[in-house]
Amino acid sequence: MKENISAGSRVKINTNTFNLSDFVPFISFFMFLLLIIVVFKVGLSKVLEQKRTIDNLRKKESLLLEKKNKLEKLNSDAVPIYFSSTAIFLPTKSPILNTLMGIKSLLSEYVLPVESYQVSLSSSESAGGDQVLTDGVRLEVIGEMEQVLLFLKRVENIVPLMSVERFNFSSEGELLTADLEIRDFWSPYIASKTAVSLDTPLRDLTEDEKKTLEVLSKMERFQFSQQLSPTGPYTRTNPFIE
Amino acid sequence: MSEVNLLISKRRRVLSFSEAGRSLRGVSLVLALIFFVFSLVFVFLIILNQGKIDSLKRSESSLQNDLKALTEVEEKYNFIGDRAQKAQVILSSRDSLKRAEDLKSFLDKINSWSLEKGEINKGSLSFSLVVFSYQDLMGLLSAIKENQNYKNVVVDSLEFSPSSGYKLQLDFKI
Numbered sequence: 001m002k003e004n005i006s007a008g009s010r011v012k013i014n015t016n017t018f019n020l021s022d023f024v025p026f027i028s029f030f031m032f033l034l035l036i037i038v039v040f041k042v043g044l045s046k047v048l049e050q051k052r053t054i055d056n057l058r059k060k061e062s063l064l065l066e067k068k069n070k071l072e073k074l075n076s077d078a079v080p081i082y083f084s085s086t087a088i089f090l091p092t093k094s095p096i097l098n099t100l101m102g103i104k105s106l107l108s109e110y111v112l113p114v115e116s117y118q119v120s121l122s123s124s125e126s127a128g129g130d131q132v133l134t135d136g137v138r139l140e141v142i143g144e145m146e147q148v149l150l151f152l153k154r155v156e157n158i159v160p161l162m163s164v165e166r167f168n169f170s171s172e173g174e175l176l177t178a179d180l181e182i183r184d185f186w187s188p189y190i191a192s193k194t195a196v197s198l199d200t201p202l203r204d205l206t207e208d209e210k211k212t213l214e215v216l217s218k219m220e221r222f223q224f225s226q227q228l229s230p231t232g233p234y235t236r237t238n239p240f241i242e
Numbered sequence: 243m244s245e246v247n248l249l250i251s252k253r254r255r256v257l258s259f260s261e262a263g264r265s266l267r268g269v270s271l272v273l274a275l276i277f278f279v280f281s282l283v284f285v286f287l288i289i290l291n292q293g294k295i296d297s298l299k300r301s302e303s304s305l306q307n308d309l310k311a312l313t314e315v316e317e318k319y320n321f322i323g324d325r326a327q328k329a330q331v332i333l334s335s336r337d338s339l340k341r342a343e344d345l346k347s348f349l350d351k352i353n354s355w356s357l358e359k360g361e362i363n364k365g366s367l368s369f370s371l372v373v374f375s376y377q378d379l380m381g382l383l384s385a386i387k388e389n390q391n392y393k394n395v396v397v398d399s400l401e402f403s404p405s406s407g408y409k410l411q412l413d414f415k416i
Contacts, residue, residue, distance in 0.1 A: 022259060025266040032273035036280060043284030050291035057298035064305040071312040074319050083318045086325035132328050145357065149342055156339050161329060164338040167362040176357070185332050189321055198309045202319065209326035216329055
């Protein structure tokens with residue numbers, strides 16, 4: 001639009017190529033671009049880090065939940081069924097007294113007189129760790145072959161776990177003189193060795209181990225003591241009242 | 243106020259810088275908008291995720307407390323596992339009674355015999371016996387042949403006497 005310039009009117013003459021204010025849009029453009037890059041980079045890395053944390057926490061949560069459910073189920077079925085029996089069939093301390101009592105009961109049941117016997121013990125200190133240890137009972141018995149075999153069969157079918165290691169015999173007519181070596185087993189249990197952190201998954205028992213537990217739970221147990229049932233209550237007579 | 247440009251036309255082109263600047267204002271505005279939208283979205287996501295993390299941590303802590311209460315059960319279960327593992331090894335290593343049962347199964351196949359002596363150890367069985375007739379001897383040998391439990395069966399000695407019969411010394415190895 002043309003303007004008439006008359007005398008006395010004020011005229012601005014532009015002689016400068018650049019104004020400082022011309023840079024402001026450029027500065028703001030680059031500043032926002034930079035801010036977007038920074039926000040994107042920082043925000044994205046933070047969100048991704050949170051996503052990783054959430055994934056890890058979810059995994060851990062499902063692991064803990066699974067373990068909790070499993071333990072609650074075990075607490076209501078397997079543990080009460082098997083715990084006491086496992087502590088008996090393979091005890092943490094030498095079961096030699098129970099072994100001797102069991103053998104003695106069986107010997108009298110099968111009418112097998114003992115000529116001699118010898119007991120050898122193993123100590124946990126000498127072996128160390130939680131490995132399986134054995135005590136040995138060596139017996140010399142006299143009896144019929146059939147009776148000796150029945151006795152040995154019963155020995156391997158009672159708890160604590162026992163094993164017939166050796167069975168040497170010589171025969172004199174109908175009777176055998178049998179030299180037997182029977183071993184019992186025990187193993188110290190080091191709880192701290194097996195104690196694990198809370199988020200470590202439980203080891204499932206293998207099928208063979210489950211079968212073993214089934215077999216062991218059906219094994220015969222000797223009752224060495226008789227539980228007396230309580231009787232009474234009795235009425236007390238007062239000696240001061242006629 | 244009027245403005246008079248006294249710059250030569252070549253120099254005027256340089257002025258496009260300021261015109262470009264003016265047009266960049268719009269772009270800057272868009273960038274500012276994007277920046278704010280991005281910032282808001284990220285802040286929203288971060289707050290949302292933090293909420294999830296806090297909730298998951300609370301849940302984890304509660305589960306850990308539950309598991310601490312079940313530590314005794316876990317200990318007992320580990321104990322059962324430990325015993326089952328060891329008992330399995332013990333049961334699989336028990337062998338002598340099987341050998342004794344094999345001996346009994348051999349003797350059940352014959353009518354008359356007299357056992358003299360024997361040794362049963364893990365993985366081995368040896369015995370000497372006297373059988374009174376040839377039929378019993380054949381019966382014993384066929385019973386041994388039928389039994390598949392042994393890799394080696396060695397007849398250490400075989401004696402015959404018309405008065406007592408056949409005296410055998412046998413050695414079995416798994």
